Amino acid sequence: MPAEVNLELTAAEREKILAHSAKFDPPGATAADGRRDLVGMSREELAIEMASIGEKPFRVKQIWHWIYHQGVTDFARMSTIAKPLQAKLAEKFMIGRPEAARVQTSSDGTRKFLFKFRDGQEAETVYIPDVEEDRGAVCISSQVGCTLSCRFCHTGTQTLVRNLGAPEIVGQFMAARDSYNEWPSPKGDTPRLLSTIVLMGMGEPLYNYANVAKAMKIVMDNEGIGLSRRRITLSTSGVVPMMDRAGAELGVCLAVSLHAVRDDLRDELVPLNRKYPISELLAACRRYPGASNARRITFEYVMLKGVNDSEADARELVRLIAGMPAKVNLIPFNPWPGTKYERSSRSAIDRFATIVNDAGYASPVRRPRGQDILAACGQLRTDGKRERASRDLDAAATD
Numbered sequence: 001m002p003a004e005v006n007l008e009l010t011a012a013e014r015e016k017i018l019a020h021s022a023k024f025d026p027p028g029a030t031a032a033d034g035r036r037d038l039v040g041m042s043r044e045e046l047a048i049e050m051a052s053i054g055e056k057p058f059r060v061k062q063i064w065h066w067i068y069h070q071g072v073t074d075f076a077r078m079s080t081i082a083k084p085l086q087a088k089l090a091e092k093f094m095i096g097r098p099e100a101a102r103v104q105t106s107s108d109g110t111r112k113f114l115f116k117f118r119d120g121q122e123a124e125t126v127y128i129p130d131v132e133e134d135r136g137a138v139c140i141s142s143q144v145g146c147t148l149s150c151r152f153c154h155t156g157t158q159t160l161v162r163n164l165g166a167p168e169i170v171g172q173f174m175a176a177r178d179s180y181n182e183w184p185s186p187k188g189d190t191p192r193l194l195s196t197i198v199l200m201g202m203g204e205p206l207y208n209y210a211n212v213a214k215a216m217k218i219v220m221d222n223e224g225i226g227l228s229r230r231r232i233t234l235s236t237s238g239v240v241p242m243m244d245r246a247g248a249e250l251g252v253c254l255a256v257s258l259h260a261v262r263d264d265l266r267d268e269l270v271p272l273n274r275k276y277p278i279s280e281l282l283a284a285c286r287r288y289p290g291a292s293n294a295r296r297i298t299f300e301y302v303m304l305k306g307v308n309d310s311e312a313d314a315r316e317l318v319r320l321i322a323g324m325p326a327k328v329n330l331i332p333f334n335p336w337p338g339t340k341y342e343r344s345s346r347s348a349i350d351r352f353a354t355i356v357n358d359a360g361y362a363s364p365v366r367r368p369r370g371q372d373i374l375a376a377c378g379q380l381r382t383d384g385k386r387e388r389a390s391r392d393l394d395a396a397a398t399d
Helices: 007-022 043-052 058-070 083-092 166-180 205-220 240-249 263-269 278-286 311-320 346-358 393-397
Strands: 099-105 111-116 122-129 136-139 196-199 232-236 253-257 297-303 326-332
Touching: 007 205, 007 240, 043 058, 099 166, 111 166, 122 166, 136 166, 166 205, 196 205, 205 232, 205 240, 232 240, 240 253, 240 278, 253 278, 297 346, 311 346, 326 346
Parallel strands: 136 196, 196 232, 232 253, 253 297, 297 326
Antiparallel strands: 099 111, 111 122, 122 136
């Protein structure tokens, strides 16, 4: 780690972020009838629950298999468990899923789910099928609303309501798989229709790190869903202290919402930059563990007409990421009602991409998907409201 990084300060800041994030945590995973949701529990928590009803530790492996490998939601379908225990489990526990309040399918095959949780709050999830192969990415939300207020992002116009819990984060992926009937979980080299997870939906994942990390550890467990870390991408706007922890504990692929190459412009587009400027963000990227030519860091760059799309911007971007195993996703801006920004022209995007490509960095232009159902990048939003007074997570983390 570079000498200029103050480890003590970083650790203290990380603890502030975690402590404040906890204030936005969801209600407990207990239904109105008193049953506890087993989805989202760690193996250790599940073992405690089994012990509480007098069951042996081996039950954990059985139940884990049925929930995360077979995808059952009914204890009566757990054929390796005797009926008396099935009944006891059904009395004490449940296997939850978020309610799909609305499901929309785009003309291009993209499917958007509006999931409603037990307290009535909602978040959106999108499945984006590959245009050439039978696979695709599930774009998962980590919060109801968002605290970052990125100027070009529709989600950023909705203030943070609350964090999503591990059951709700895992549940989005499981409910999407229900929709495509992809159970039991494919193993080994068996093709997966829902092949990757991208934490790029509503919210900033690193401002809900505890719940996101717990959920992803469940997803990566080889005896359940079994999705490898290279099939999971966490996208952040640059919560630098938490990037180090995510790299050390999860090691999933990293995507960074960059969108500007100068601090003055990024301060405007991504206000979090005022706390963690570009130099600190890129330093965190350079120390991210596991980054290599095989696992490059992805820089997301939304193309805004006359704002950040000049040839000079492209050359500065190349300078900033020089020597880093990276690629740049160029994202044509997806308009939404009330925005002041416009999409860069195709010629401007092509000129930008050529400069980045010629410098040796892949710079694919993301094809807009699901625009007819407002499912494209930066378009997700719900009508969730927060009852308690609004507090900006980023500002509070620096108090």
